[in-house]
Amino acid sequence: MVVVMQEGANEEQIQNVIERLIQMGFDVHRSTGAAHTVLGAVGGAAVDHRDIELLEGVREVIKISASYKLASRAFKPDGTVVTVGPPGRQIKIGGRHVVMMAGPCTVESAEQVSTIAGIMSDCGIRVLRGGAFKPRTSPYSFQGMGEEGLKVLRDAADKHNLLVVSEIMNQTQIPMFLKYVDILQVGARNMQNFDLLKELAKVRRPVLLKRGPSATIEEWLLSAEYIMTGGNHDVILCERGIRTFENYTRNTLDISAIPVIKKLSHLPILVDPSHGTGRRDKVAPMARAAVAAGADGLLIEVHHAPETALCDGAQSLYPNQFRELMSQLNIIAPAVQRAMM
Ligand code: PEP
Ligand code: MN
Numbered sequence: 001m002v003v004v005m006q007e008g009a010n011e012e013q014i015q016n017v018i019e020r021l022i023q024m025g026f027d028v029h030r031s032t033g034a035a036h037t038v039l040g041a042v043g044g045a046a047v048d049h050r051d052i053e054l055l056e057g058v059r060e061v062i063k064i065s066a067s068y069k070l071a072s073r074a075f076k077p078d079g080t081v082v083t084v085g086p087p088g089r090q091i092k093i094g095g096r097h098v099v100m101m102a103g104p105c106t107v108e109s110a111e112q113v114s115t116i117a118g119i120m121s122d123c124g125i126r127v128l129r130g131g132a133f134k135p136r137t138s139p140y141s142f143q144g145m146g147e148e149g150l151k152v153l154r155d156a157a158d159k160h161n162l163l164v165v166s167e168i169m170n171q172t173q174i175p176m177f178l179k180y181v182d183i184l185q186v187g188a189r190n191m192q193n194f195d196l197l198k199e200l201a202k203v204r205r206p207v208l209l210k211r212g213p214s215a216t217i218e219e220w221l222l223s224a225e226y227i228m229t230g231g232n233h234d235v236i237l238c239e240r241g242i243r244t245f246e247n248y249t250r251n252t253l254d255i256s257a258i259p260v261i262k263k264l265s266h267l268p269i270l271v272d273p274s275h276g277t278g279r280r281d282k283v284a285p286m287a288r289a290a291v292a293a294g295a296d297g298l299l300i301e302v303h304h305a306p307e308t309a310l311c312d313g314a315q316s317l318y319p320n321q322f323r324e325l326m327s328q329l330n331i332i333a334p335a336v337q338r339a340m341m
Contacts, residue, residue: 003041080234100125129166204234257269
């Protein structure tokens with residue numbers, strides 16, 4: 001259930017409600033909105049909600065019927081803005097700005113990443129993507145550079161004042177990733193790796209949670225809930241296409257997931273049109289559609305020489321295509337009351 005405090009409820013009243021909820025066996029998650037403090041109470045036994053409603057300072061108690069609670073819009077009507085990066089270099093995701101994250105599918109070498117990071121920075125991009133540990137369908141495909149790849153990413157990002165997002169594969173890698181990355185990416189194949197999600201719940205670093213190729217929106221939000229119940233509320237969702245009977249494109253990018261998530265949840269949502277389509281010529285149209293539909297950002301693969309890329313060259317944009325897309329998005333974003341960052 002969600003307890004909405006009255007506007008102007010004082011700290012003593014809030015603490016009193018929190019204590020009562022804890023006595024009743026709930027875990028309490030507090031969220032301070034523009035007007036109201038909201039307390040999300042999860043777990044606990046069935047209680048008569050009037051017992052809470054009658055406490056001083058309480059405006060209303062909302063029973064949440066959805067299976068996810070902390071990820072639901074009722075818990076945080078204002079929408080979450082996730083702050084990414086160290087002090088002095090922070091950016092916000094979920095606010096007015098549409099945030100671009102771009103870079104190669106895979107870290108291949110220091111030269112490759114440095115070249116692409118330079119291009120990204122010239123385009124005004126603030127977050128560099130790149131996989132150092134790659135979840136490949138075939139065990140014979142390139143598996144990534146590993147920790148060396150993370151170092152290469154970090155160095156190139158620091159040189160160009162960029163932040164880093166990279167995919168983590170399992171919970172044993174968390175301490176290593178915390179040394180190098182600003183956003184921990186959970187890949188589509190790991191969306192229901194519950195051991196990983198439970199450990200990510202304990203860290204205080206934003207998590208980019210991709211939608212599983214066969215996951216419903218409810219299952220996706222429940223995976224977000226795993227991370228949030230441990231106290232890590234900095235979850236950014238990423239729609240990357242789902243598996244359907246259509247096989248012209250690599251996946252079917254579910255653009256409608258954007259307004260659906262906006263209604264059901266307060267979490268920011270990005271779109272990855274690269275994995276969503278698997279074809280370079282389809283990336284820009286879907287990127288434009290995603291921004292028009294209300295996405296909070298895009299995750300896009302860009303490579304300076306995609307024909308030589310070790311992974312996903314066919315869906316990587318050439319730098320000039322990326323620049324052109326940026327100029328188009330600069331026109332689209334204001335039409336939906338947003339601005340590009
Ligand atoms: C990626 O972004 O590098 C990636 C592997 O994507 P996904 O998990 O969506 O397949
Ligand atoms: Mn890729």
